[in-house]
Structure formats: structure tokens, C-alpha cells
Amino acid sequence: MAPKSDIEIARAAQKRPIQEIGEALGIGSEHLLPYGHDKAKVSQHFIDGLADRPDGKLILVTAINPTPAGEGKTTTTVGLGDGLNAIGKKAAICIREASLGPNFGMKGGAAGGGYAQVVPMEDMNLHFTGDFHAITSAHNLLSAMIDNHVYWGNEQEIDTRRVTWRRVLDMNDRALRQVTTSLGGVANGFPRETGFDITVASEVMAILCLASDLSDLQDRLGAMIVAYRRDKTPVYARDIKADGAMTVLLRDAMQPNLVQTLENNPAFVHGGPFANIAHGCNSVIATKTALKLADYVVTEAGFGADLGAEKFMNIKCRKAGLAPDCVVLVATVRAMKMNGGVAKADLGTENVDAVKAGCANLGRHIENVTGFGVPVVVGINHFAGDTDAEVQAVKDYVAGQGAEAILCKHWADGSKGMTEMATRVAEIADGGSANFSTLYPDDMGLMEKIETVAQKIYRAGSVSADSKVRKQLAEWEEQGHGALPVCMAKTQYSFSTDPTQRGAPEGFDLPVREVRLSAGAGFVVAICGEIMTMPGLPRQPAAESIRIGPDGEVEGLF
Incomplete structure (x- = not known):
């Protein structure tokens, strides 16, 4: 019998009413705003009353640079949350919401997989509670x-x-990347060039995920720079008097969403900024709320640790006053082989030498994460074709890096396949060995911050930026923005800006093509190499096979 697909597993879930999930965390039903029977928003009033409670332990799940072989970061996050609950700990998970663009394009959804999923999976990967629509509307207002x-x-x-x-x-709509608006005569305004980005790349999305409450949200929205005058002075959203109405549109979206895993454990799913153009983490308000309600909170950061974890540490933790107690770095035997030069079609054949050759990428990430003062454990996300010798090769390599690797079988076995990892993570988090610090201080110059990330995280030999970029950074420092962290925008597939350079390249030049000031979100974006803020659809988009079946249920979403 063929194994069940993700969507078949999700549909067979024995979901509990969302009020029961809330009650297990101490959230009374009067503080839940239900969206149907299996999802709800947690009221801001309830969240405001949690301020004096102590925080639980924060666990970050990150990964090696993604490959077509797949890593399973969200699946591991969900599995670890279930595993912690299974060994008697009170744990919650915090993940991002899914964007419609990738769902109908190539990537697929963002609810985990196998027997480590968040449900309702279909709702989460489609309109969910409407947060992204609210962000789209506020941005376009x-x-x-x-x-x-x-x-x-x-x-x-x-x-x-x-x-x-x-x-x-x-x-995903490449035709909208560059457009001309207001054509058709005087009544339609003044023609000008502009374009579209995908909603998850909007500064409004980044702000929603960093704001602490509605007042902070409106202040940040008002501080967004929308244009410049002829004298080069900035025009802010508050100058257009848009910040109040935008906040009204985002009032409900600001409240975190509560759902559940297949094993009926609580999951906060809120926000979804791009991990290469923004900071790639779920909302601060969801993470902080979870920390007040659970003893352990498992969250994730987008793409590999060079992007997601770096921004989690240097942007989210810096801005929100958070400090992780443990990091789980996800890797797969298949990805190690691919980094070792094996073609995707040949990944099913045992190749211990290729595994060893591909571990350099993993080693670089281990070194980088421990550089933040946080203990790291490697989670080997198990695939059915992995051999004992290949798994042992990864474990031996990681041991040589001064860390440990644990085989995780959550995809096939749910929490039962995550007991060893959950036990070890809890021990590390409780042990208090973390001594977290950011990579650079606030008062370092903006260009120096860019160079620090490039050299210490990517291992670039040099950073090239023309005089226009350097002059712009200097102007922003003069205008009082010099204390902001930097948000590096580059390919997720490599430490370098060349997506074909797998492994652990070093000594390369990192070109900074452009810099953008996200004054409301509170960071400076450095665009390195070619980065698309509006993706296109692939030759055969997933949308071609998504339809309503004869029983009225969605088919082809997975």
C-alpha cells in the first residue's frame, strides 16, 4: 500500500475544538475569536494581561542551505513541539503563515508534512484567517x-x-514586476513607472511581525518612507495621513492565530515575511504570547541559518528582547549527498563519501550558530532511503565539530520518532548554557554591519558596493538611522550570491547592488546579487493540478 499523502493524513486528523486547545494553554474561550471550529485568534486584551508572567524557554529551528532534496524545517518544528509534549513538557510551536504565491507556484504549503503537521492544513495554505489579505489591502490603500x-x-x-x-x-506574477500607472488621460492622474511585489515582501508585513501592539503598529506604519521630494527629503506614510486607516485594516490581523498539530498540541501561526528580503520569522507578538503560556516554545526561521537564523538573532531577538536557549539545525542525508555532488536522480543510492564531502555546509552553519553563544544540536530529518552508514557519517562529522546529531523520524512516526531529540533539547534549554549575543552592536556603522555579516556568516573575502550605495548609507546615518540592524537580501541556496555554489565557499566577493531603508520595520535592507521581490510561476505551476474534487474537497494542493 502506498504511503498516505500529507493531505490524506491531515484530513484524517482527529481535531479538537479550538476552545479545548486554548484551555490547555490557559486561554479562556471568551478570549478566543473563532474562525470556524478549528482556528481562532487570541484577543489583544488577553495578551495585554500576560506581561508579568515569566517566559518559557525559546528553541529555534533552522537549517542548512536549502536544496531540491528538501530539508523539512517546518516538519521538524512541528515534530519537536509534539515530541516535547509527549515527554510531559508544556510546549507550543510558532510558525509563519503560507503565501498563496508559492502554494500555487512550486514550493507548496507551509504546514509541515507526514505525521508532523499543523491542521487545518488546507485552510492554512489558502486564505486562513485573512491576515495576508488585510496586509495586501492596507499596503495598497x-x-x-x-x-x-x-x-x-x-x-x-x-x-x-x-x-x-x-x-x-x-x-507570483512576473508581468507586474514593472508597470506604468495612471494612463488614459487627465482624469486618471499623472503617469509614472512603478511595480508590484509579493505581499510577503511588503514592509507592512515586516512591521506586523515586529510590532508589539496596535499603538506600536501605527507608529511604525507612519514611519515608513514612501517617496522623496525634489530636495531629497523623505515623505512618510504619516505625511499622507494613511497610518490610522491602515491600522484599522490590520486590527484583526495583528492578533495571533491559534491552531493545533495532528497530536492536538497548540500552534501559533502568524505572519510570514520573506526570509531573503525581510527577516523571515513569525510575529513577535505570537512568539512572546507563546512564551508566556508554555514552558517551551519551538519556532523557526526561514531558509538556511545564514539568512533565517542570522536575522532571527540580529533583528527579531535584538528588537524584541528575546534570547534563544537552544538551536536545532536541520539537515538531511539526501541534502548532504547533493552538496557532495550527487545528482537528484541518484540520491537513492548509498554514497557515504558524498555524504562526508557534503557536510562542509552543515559544519559552517554549526560554527555560525554557536558564534551567537547558543548551543546547537543537529536534527537529521530521516528519509526512508537513508542507510545506517550514511546517518552515522553525519553523526561522526557533527561530533567532530563539537556538537551532536540526533536522528529524527517525526515525519513517519510523529512524536514517537522525536523522543530522543525532545529529551535532549529540553535538557539543553534547561541547562542554561546559552550566553546569547548579537553579531554586532547597534552603534556600528551600517556598511561595517554589512561587512560583518558578509565576513563572519558568509565568509566573503570582500564586499563591493559603489559610491552611490556608500553615500546612501552615510546619509541615513546622518538622518539618525545608523543604529538600525541590516537585513541581508541574497539567494537562499548558497553562502555566496551565486545559487550554484553549494558547500562552504569562502573568499568570494559579495556585491551589494542596492540598499533600501525600511524605517518603519526598523532595518536597512542590503540587496546582494539578484533578488526577486515578485516571483514568477514555473513552467508547470502547482495551480494546474489544484481543483475541487467530486466530493467537494480540494485536490492537488499536495
């Missing part, structure tokens, strides 16, 4: 108000050639 402001006299003296605020859509 500001876009409309900017053009409207110009149309009705341009009191702020916006230079229409320097409007930096684009529009967004939660879909």
Missing part, C-alpha cells in the same frame, strides 16, 4: 492615497519620479 495626494495638488511636493512605495499582490 497607502499606494492609492499617495497617487491621490499627487492628483489633488501634491501638498507634500512629492517628486513622482521618486515614489518608492510600490503595490503588492499575494501571488
Whole structure:
């Protein structure tokens, strides 16, 4: 008999009413805003009353650089949360929401897999509670108000050639990357070039995920730079008087979503900023709420540790006052072989030498994570074709790096396949050995921060940036933005900006093509190499096989 697909497993789940999941965390039903029977938002009023409670232990799940072989970071996050609960710990997980663009494109959903999933899986991967639609609407309200402001006299003296605020859509659509608006005559405004980004790349998304409450949200929205005047002075969203209405649209979206795993354990699913153009972590408010309600909180950061974990540490933890107690670094035997030069078609054949050759990427990430002062344990996400010799090769390599690797079989066995890892992670988190520190201080110069990440995390030999980029960074420092952290935007597939350079390259040049100030979110984006903020669909998008079946249920989503 063929193994069940993710969606078949999810549909067979014995879900409990969301009120029961909330009650297990101490959230009364009166503080849950239900969306059907199996998902709810946690009220801001309840969250406000948690401030004096102690925090639980924070565990970050990250990974090696992604390969087509797959790593299973979300699956491991869910499995570890279930595993901790199975050994008698009170644990919750915190993950990001899924974007429609990748769901209908190539990546698929973001609810885990096998017997380590969050449900309702279909809802989570489609419209969920409407948070992304609210962010899209708030972002585009500001876009409309900017053009409207110009149309009705341009009191702020916006230079229409320097409007930096684009529009967004939660879909992969390459045709919208560069567009011209307001064509058709005087009644339609002043024509100008602009474009669309995907919603998860919006600064509004990053702000929602970093804001502490509605007041902080409105302050940050108002601080977003949307355009420049002819004298180069910035125009803010508050100058257009858009911040209040945007906050109204985001009022419900600001409240974290509570759902459950297949094993009926609590899962907060909230926010979803891009991990290469933004900071790639779930919302601060969801993480902080979970820490007040559970003894252990398992969260994840997008893509490999060079992007996700670095930003989790240097942006999210710095801004929110968080400190991880343990990091789980996910790797697979298949990915090690691929890093070792094996083609995807040949990954099913045992090749211990290739595993050993491919472990350099894993070793680099171990070194980087421990550099933040946080203990790391490697989780080998098990695939059915992995051999004992290949698994042992990874374990031996990791031991040589001064860490330990544990085989995890959560995909096939749920919490039963995660007992060893859960026990060890709890021991490490309780042991208090973490001595967390960020990579650089606030008062370091912006260019120096970029160089620090490039050299210490990526192992670049040099950073190249033309005079225009360096001048822009200097201007922002003069304007009072010098204390902001940097958010590096680069390919997720390599430490370098070349996605084909697997393993652990070093000594390369890191080109900084452009810098952008996200003044509301509170970071400076350094765009390195070619990064798309509006993806396109592949030749055969997943959307081609997604449909409603004869029984009225969704088919083809997985």
C-alpha cells in the first residue's frame, strides 16, 4: 500500500475544538475569536494581561542551505513541539503563515508534512484567517492615497519620479514586476513607472511581525518612507495621513492565530515575511504570547541559518528582547549527498563519501550558530532511503565539530520518532548554557554591519558596493538611522550570491547592488546579487493540478 499523502493524513486528523486547545494553554474561550471550529485568534486584551508572567524557554529551528532534496524545517518544528509534549513538557510551536504565491507556484504549503503537521492544513495554505489579505489591502490603500495626494495638488511636493512605495499582490506574477500607472488621460492622474511585489515582501508585513501592539503598529506604519521630494527629503506614510486607516485594516490581523498539530498540541501561526528580503520569522507578538503560556516554545526561521537564523538573532531577538536557549539545525542525508555532488536522480543510492564531502555546509552553519553563544544540536530529518552508514557519517562529522546529531523520524512516526531529540533539547534549554549575543552592536556603522555579516556568516573575502550605495548609507546615518540592524537580501541556496555554489565557499566577493531603508520595520535592507521581490510561476505551476474534487474537497494542493 502506498504511503498516505500529507493531505490524506491531515484530513484524517482527529481535531479538537479550538476552545479545548486554548484551555490547555490557559486561554479562556471568551478570549478566543473563532474562525470556524478549528482556528481562532487570541484577543489583544488577553495578551495585554500576560506581561508579568515569566517566559518559557525559546528553541529555534533552522537549517542548512536549502536544496531540491528538501530539508523539512517546518516538519521538524512541528515534530519537536509534539515530541516535547509527549515527554510531559508544556510546549507550543510558532510558525509563519503560507503565501498563496508559492502554494500555487512550486514550493507548496507551509504546514509541515507526514505525521508532523499543523491542521487545518488546507485552510492554512489558502486564505486562513485573512491576515495576508488585510496586509495586501492596507499596503495598497497607502499606494492609492499617495497617487491621490499627487492628483489633488501634491501638498507634500512629492517628486513622482521618486515614489518608492510600490503595490503588492499575494501571488507570483512576473508581468507586474514593472508597470506604468495612471494612463488614459487627465482624469486618471499623472503617469509614472512603478511595480508590484509579493505581499510577503511588503514592509507592512515586516512591521506586523515586529510590532508589539496596535499603538506600536501605527507608529511604525507612519514611519515608513514612501517617496522623496525634489530636495531629497523623505515623505512618510504619516505625511499622507494613511497610518490610522491602515491600522484599522490590520486590527484583526495583528492578533495571533491559534491552531493545533495532528497530536492536538497548540500552534501559533502568524505572519510570514520573506526570509531573503525581510527577516523571515513569525510575529513577535505570537512568539512572546507563546512564551508566556508554555514552558517551551519551538519556532523557526526561514531558509538556511545564514539568512533565517542570522536575522532571527540580529533583528527579531535584538528588537524584541528575546534570547534563544537552544538551536536545532536541520539537515538531511539526501541534502548532504547533493552538496557532495550527487545528482537528484541518484540520491537513492548509498554514497557515504558524498555524504562526508557534503557536510562542509552543515559544519559552517554549526560554527555560525554557536558564534551567537547558543548551543546547537543537529536534527537529521530521516528519509526512508537513508542507510545506517550514511546517518552515522553525519553523526561522526557533527561530533567532530563539537556538537551532536540526533536522528529524527517525526515525519513517519510523529512524536514517537522525536523522543530522543525532545529529551535532549529540553535538557539543553534547561541547562542554561546559552550566553546569547548579537553579531554586532547597534552603534556600528551600517556598511561595517554589512561587512560583518558578509565576513563572519558568509565568509566573503570582500564586499563591493559603489559610491552611490556608500553615500546612501552615510546619509541615513546622518538622518539618525545608523543604529538600525541590516537585513541581508541574497539567494537562499548558497553562502555566496551565486545559487550554484553549494558547500562552504569562502573568499568570494559579495556585491551589494542596492540598499533600501525600511524605517518603519526598523532595518536597512542590503540587496546582494539578484533578488526577486515578485516571483514568477514555473513552467508547470502547482495551480494546474489544484481543483475541487467530486466530493467537494480540494485536490492537488499536495
